[in-house]
Amino acid sequence: MTDDRLSRMFAALADPTRRDIVSRLAAGDATVGELAEPYDVSTQAVSKHLRVLEQAGLISRGRQAQTRPCHLEADVLDLATKWIERYRLAAEERYRRLDAVLAELDSTADSQDTDSPPAQEAS
Template sequence: MTDQLTKVFAALADPTRRDMVARLSVADATVNELAAPYEVSVQAVSKHLKVLEDSGLVTRTREAQRRPVHLEDNVFDLMTKWIERYRQQAEERYHRLDAVLDTMDTDSSAAPATDSPENSRTGA
């Protein structure tokens, strides 16, 4: 699992590949269709797709003469589970911090007022 996550996050580290994934989330596309908006060769797009394929984010199928690239949604489930685990841990830490801060606020508001150096200087 971690090895695949490493590959997925590495694949998504490149902005061109992230853009391709975003475009594939709308509809399958061929290599030529994916290459159209970029000022790079079809071979360069194919290299990007190879990285996405190796990570499991996309697959290529064959429909007659067409070879569409398909986004694999199950990989996003894997990423979401991993991210959610750490989000929950962070949220639990924030809740504990909130509890500590609430205790500190309660303690400071219940403490009797004492003469502070400022009050003694001003004669209050």
């Protein structure tokens, strides 16, 4: 089930307009009209983007009098953060092991260089 949520979330965030909407909602709740203002598209088009974000669980819509402000569900982003962090830590561990192997190879090469007699120059 988590993979489905991640897939929906990453698919929703694949669109630059939706990413921009998420970043704007991080500053505070906004109505569809407020969110549509900076874009050269219809309010209906922004509503479709909001529906995708809502289905992915990234936003929710409240009810205040006649408006339905959109609210960022930031805790859902924790799911993506944890997923990314797991793979980042695994990659870092691989790099640490590689660094250790390379350091070992380097110290072995250095010790072999000091054990060898100096090369004699041809006269």
